[in-house]
Amino acid sequence: MNIPGKFSELQARGEGALIAYVCAGDPTPDATEGIVKALIRGGADIVELGLPFSDPVADGPTIQAASERALSAGMNTDRYFELVGSLDVKVPLVCMTYYNLIFKRGLENFVVDCTDAGISGIIVPDLPVEESKELAECCARNKVDLIFLIAPTTTEGRINMILEHGSGFMYLVSRVGVTGARSDIAESTSGLLSRVKTDIPKAVGFGISTGKQAQEVVVNGADAVIAGSVFVDIIASGYDVNARLEELAIELKDGILSAKR
Amino acid sequence: MTKSLYGKYGGQFVPEILMPALAELEEGYKRYKNDPGFLKELDYYLHDFAGRETPLYFAKNLSKKYGIRIYLKREDLVHGGAHKLNNTIGQGLLAKYMGKTRIVAETGAGQHGTATAMIGANLGFETVVYMGAKDIERQRMNVYRMELMGTEVNDVESGSKTLKDAINEALRDWVTNIGNTHYLIGSVVGPHPYPMIVRDFQSVIGNEVREQIMEKEGRYPDSIVACAGGGSNAMGIFHPFIEDYGVKLFAVEAGGSGMASTEHAALHSASLCVGEEGVLHGARTRILQDKYGQILESHSVSAGLDYSGVGPELAHLADIGRLTPCNASDEEALKAFHELSYMEGIIPALESSHALAYVMKAAGSGELGDLVVINLSGRGDKDLETVIKIDKGGQI
Numbered sequence: 001m002n003i004p005g006k007f008s009e010l011q012a013r014g015e016g017a018l019i020a021y022v023c024a025g026d027p028t029p030d031a032t033e034g035i036v037k038a039l040i041r042g043g044a045d046i047v048e049l050g051l052p053f054s055d056p057v058a059d060g061p062t063i064q065a066a067s068e069r070a071l072s073a074g075m076n077t078d079r080y081f082e083l084v085g086s087l088d089v090k091v092p093l094v095c096m097t098y099y100n101l102i103f104k105r106g107l108e109n110f111v112v113d114c115t116d117a118g119i120s121g122i123i124v125p126d127l128p129v130e131e132s133k134e135l136a137e138c139c140a141r142n143k144v145d146l147i148f149l150i151a152p153t154t155t156e157g158r159i160n161m162i163l164e165h166g167s168g169f170m171y172l173v174s175r176v177g178v179t180g181a182r183s184d185i186a187e188s189t190s191g192l193l194s195r196v197k198t199d200i201p202k203a204v205g206f207g208i209s210t211g212k213q214a215q216e217v218v219v220n221g222a223d224a225v226i227a228g229s230v231f232v233d234i235i236a237s238g239y240d241v242n243a244r245l246e247e248l249a250i251e252l253k254d255g256i257l258s259a260k261r
Numbered sequence: 262m263t264k265s266l267y268g269k270y271g272g273q274f275v276p277e278i279l280m281p282a283l284a285e286l287e288e289g290y291k292r293y294k295n296d297p298g299f300l301k302e303l304d305y306y307l308h309d310f311a312g313r314e315t316p317l318y319f320a321k322n323l324s325k326k327y328g329i330r331i332y333l334k335r336e337d338l339v340h341g342g343a344h345k346l347n348n349t350i351g352q353g354l355l356a357k358y359m360g361k362t363r364i365v366a367e368t369g370a371g372q373h374g375t376a377t378a379m380i381g382a383n384l385g386f387e388t389v390v391y392m393g394a395k396d397i398e399r400q401r402m403n404v405y406r407m408e409l410m411g412t413e414v415n416d417v418e419s420g421s422k423t424l425k426d427a428i429n430e431a432l433r434d435w436v437t438n439i440g441n442t443h444y445l446i447g448s449v450v451g452p453h454p455y456p457m458i459v460r461d462f463q464s465v466i467g468n469e470v471r472e473q474i475m476e477k478e479g480r481y482p483d484s485i486v487a488c489a490g491g492g493s494n495a496m497g498i499f500h501p502f503i504e505d506y507g508v509k510l511f512a513v514e515a516g517g518s519g520m521a522s523t524e525h526a527a528l529h530s531a532s533l534c535v536g537e538e539g540v541l542h543g544a545r546t547r548i549l550q551d552k553y554g555q556i557l558e559s560h561s562v563s564a565g566l567d568y569s570g571v572g573p574e575l576a577h578l579a580d581i582g583r584l585t586p587c588n589a590s591d592e593e594a595l596k597a598f599h600e601l602s603y604m605e606g607i608i609p610a611l612e613s614s615h616a617l618a619y620v621m622k623a624a625g626s627g628e629l630g631d632l633v634v635i636n637l638s639g640r641g642d643k644d645l646e647t648v649i650k651i652d653k654g655g656q657i
Contacts, residue, residue, distance in 0.1 A: 012492070032266050039437040055425065055541065057432045058276040064419055077553045095572040099274055103556030125275045151278040153439060158280065177437040 001122040003145050003168040003224070005091045006045055006128065006202045016218040016256040018043055018122055018168075020249060021096065021228030023050035023066040025075030026235055029083055035235065038242035040091055042249025047089070048123065051080045051097035058125035060180030062229040065236060094121040094147065094168075102135065111138040111198035112230055121145035121168040129162050136165055149173055150196055152188040159196055167203040169224060174208070174217075181230040182207035190220040211255030218259035225256055266545075269578055270573035273452040275543045278436050285442075287357040287454045294461070299358060305466060306350045310383065311340045313347075315466075317473035317634070322604040325623035332482070333607070333637040334470055334498060343610065343639030343651065344466060344494045345376035349445060351462030353380035356443035363387040363442045367431040368564035369396055369424035369490065370612065371403025372639055373447030378412035381573040388412040391430040395422040396564045403643055421558035424490075424568045428542050448491025449572030452543030456496075456572050463497025470634055472503055483507040483630020487638065488615040489586075490530060490566035492575045494638035509585065509630070510576055515561030516588035522557055524548070530559035531569040533579050533586035546573040562591040562647065563611035565639070589618035594645075597621055597649060598641060610639030611647065 001009075009153035012018050016168065018074050020039040036047055052075055059067070084093060095114055102110045114122060122144060127135065129148055139146040145168025150159060153176060163170070174189045175182075189204060196202055204217045205226030214225040227248075234244045266272060273283055293299040314337045324331045336344035349366075356364055364386045368374030374390040381388030390407055394416045397404055407414050411567075427450075435444040449456045449463075449492060468486075471622045476481055485502060487495035489512040502508045517529035527549045529535075536547035549557040549569040561567040578584040589597070594611055596646040597618035602608045609617060616635050623629055 054420065055429055057542075058436070060433070068419075072557065076555070100548075100550070101554040102336050103538075103540055103545075104550065104552070125276050126275060126540070128275065128277055128280050130280075131274055133270055148652070149277040151276075153281045155281055158277075162277075173278065178433045178441050185581050 001090065003046065006092050006250060007169070009074045010045060015199070016222065016259060017203070017224035018249065018253045018256055019048060019224050020228040020231055021048040021050060021226065022082060023052055023063060023069035023070050024052040024080055025052065025073055026066040026232070027069045028073045029075060029079060032083055033087055034242050035245060036087055036089060038245040039231070039249050040089055043253030044091065044249050046092045048094040048096045049084055051077060051095055051101060053101055056098060058178055060178040060222050060229065062181065062232050062236070063179050066232045077101055081113045081117045084119060092120045093118060094123060095119045096123040096125070097179050099124050107135050107138045107247070111142045111144055115142050119144065121147050123147045123171060125149060129165050132165065141142055147171055150192065152176055156195070163198050163200065166200065166258045169203045170196060170198060171226065172196060172202055172204045172222070174204050174206045174220035177206065179206055179229050179239055181209040181233060185217035189217060193221040197215040200207065211251040212253035214252045215259045218256050225252060227252055267574040267577035268520060270545050271456065272545050273543060274540045274545065276436055277453045280437060281317055282435070282439050283452055283454065284413045285359070289355060290454055290458055293355060293358050297353060303351060306354065307347065308547060311346045311350060312338065313465065314469045315339060317470060317477065319477070320605050323601070326604070327621065329624050329629065330632045332612045333635045334466060336494065336636060336638045337607070337609065337613070341372070341376050342380055342642060344374040344375070344463065344497060344572065345373045345447060347465050347497065348380060348447065348459050348462045349373070349376040349380045350442065352458065353384050353386070356386070356445065357384050359443065359592040360478045361441060361443040362395055363389070363438065364445045364598065365389045365391070365431050365434045365442055366445045366447060367424065367427035368392045369427065369567060370643065371396065371400040372408070372565060372643070374414065375403050375406050377445050378407040378410040381412055389434065389452070390414050391417050391427040391434070393427050395425040396424070398589055399564050400643060401646060421499035423564070425556065425570070429476065430502055432542070445509065449496045449546060449574060450491040450542055450570055452512040455472065456544065458591065459493050460500055461567070463493050464500045465498040466636065467499060467563035470498060474634060478632060480504055480509050482632045482634045482655045484511060485577040486511040486568060486616045486620050486637070487636035488513045488514060488612050488631070489533065489571060489575060490515065490568045491570070492572035492610065494636050496572060496574060498636045503583065510578070510583065510589055511585050511619060512579070513615045515563060515584060515615055516590040517560040517568035518591055519587070525559040526549070526560065528560050529588065530561045530566050530568055531588045532569060533575060534588050536571065541570040544573045546570055547576040562594060563615065563644070565610070565612040566615065586618055589615040589622070593618040593622065593649065598648060605637040608636070608641035609637055610641050612643045613638045
């Protein structure tokens with residue numbers, strides 16, 4: 001199933017989506033399938049699989065460490081596509097990675113490899129819309145969604161430009177800063193949700209770690225909640241990982257379901 | 262839609278959060294770069310604070326030995342001991358005019374961090390510098406200098422613990438503190454408009470050389486030689502000569518301990534010589550990377566050249582043949598370090614020693630012509646600890 005399909009299914013039930021991020025190959029390539037399945041059992045509607053990069057400037061310490069673990073365990077772009085292609089899951093998968101890895105493989109090759117591996121969307125945190133023309137064309141040709149980020153600092157003019165070029169969902173960054181779990185969700189989130197006017201689903205991420213935060217974000221008008229670092233923290237602990245990932249996914253999804261929309 | 266490319270290089274490959282800040286910076290720079298008040302203050306600081314202009318010194322003993330006329334542009338005499346202050350004065354004033362109250366910077370050898378600390382203290386900014394843990398160890402004196410001037414020095418433990426990781430961390434800080442903070446980048450790298458701004462503020466070097474060489478020799482040099490890590494001293498001395506096609510330009514990179522690479526690391530820092538096109542730190546340029554695009558760690562005896570990328574404009578000038586990328590090894594640079602010290606009584610920075618080393622090895626070939634200007638971008642006091650260790654048989 002692709003991303004728009006998943007959102008229309010959820011919207012028909014009046015339900016918000018849980019989007020879960022983990023870094024592929026963290027802590028080892030073999031662990032990823034179990035992790036992804038635990039997230040889906042817990043209620044993840046879409047799974048973002050990070051392709052780790054040596055210099056992840058948009059990420060905080062949690063995901064930096066995950067990237068280093070995965071790279072040390074031998075993750076690379078070839079193994080990433082093999083691994084993702086072998087996953088037997090029904091939810092849409094999204095590739096999140098930095099531009100140089102896409103550039104080096106060749107944009108068209110990268111997007112075709114995504115399609116072959118069953119990936120339906122790509123997020124590139126260091127690729128603003130101005131630099132995205134070529135990749136956007138490859139994505140459009142191969143029916144892969146190119147998902148853009150919108151930040152609290154994004155001006156109205158830029159929001160319109162991003163809405164024109166983005167598809168799948170809009171990734172609204174809840175606060176300025178890098179990725180990482182936080183105990184509070186910035187007030188800027190509700191302001192940003194009301195500034196972005198579109199029919200494309202709006203997903204809010206950066207810092208979300210509890211069911212209560214997830215509920216709050218959906219109450220404020222989000223169609224989806226993205227959680228990443230909080231899952232990666234569990235993976236990093238190495239303790240009872242899959243059961244705890246599933247539990248946390250249940251908590252977040254319950255928070256989303258409890259929001260009156 | 263991509264803007265500000267140098268040929269196919271340059272651009273703005275940064276997180277969305279930074280895009281408005283880059284636009285604000287470009288706007289601010291456009292507004293003030295020709296503003297009489299700004300220019301007057303810039304001149305004042307370059308003259309009275311930095312000590313410009315710097316001499317163009319005829320190195321008579323070297324010239325005699327190598328049989329060509331060799332001039333040294335004495336950026337080692339700039340306050341702080343390197344050319345870095347030219348840029349930090351410019352960007353520091355720009356940040357002040359733009360109403361920022363906090364500056365962050367990355368540093369490799371500690372020279373840019375020190376130059377940032379100087380202007381930060383002088384203009385009253387809260388100043389934060391990120392420095393790789395490995396570099397902190399190599400350049401302890403510079404860390405202490407920065408701290409004396411009230412700068413907070415944060416060690417960076419991620420990745421290779423050198424300059425590239427310090428840039429990552431400075432970018433993360435900027436992303437988080439975007440409202441009141443100016444990121445004072447130290448080289449002609451990063452997203453547009455940084456490569457242009459840093460080049461412009463460093464061009465004072467080349468502009469002075471134009472007048473000085475004319476006065477002393479009545480003509481422009483046959484070649485200009487500068488070391489290049491990120492490449493700010495090189496762009497600074499090259500830029501005013503770009504249209505003078507009779508002047509050959511040589512960018513000397515760190516050849517390290519050899520021009521090969523292992524799985525995760527290069528033995529050198531020669532991204533112009535052997536790097537491939539890629540995207541690093543916000544710009545499309547030539548970088549050291551593996552076949553998947555993961556960035557390779559670089560190596561050089563000099564912390565200031567130890568970088569996996571290079572300024573996008575230098576990559577472009579190399580592509581179109583306007584400059585010649587070349588390199589000098591750790592060993593050759595060390596030899597040049599000693600040779601300039603005992604022959605001319607000038608102790609050069611290990612970075613600048615690479616430029617000297619290239620001239621020493623190429624002088625006989627005729628490739629450089631008869632009249633050469635070397636950018637002596639910094640002084641070597643900061644490197645004494647490193648050199649002593651190596652002279653005693655330690656590892657580079």
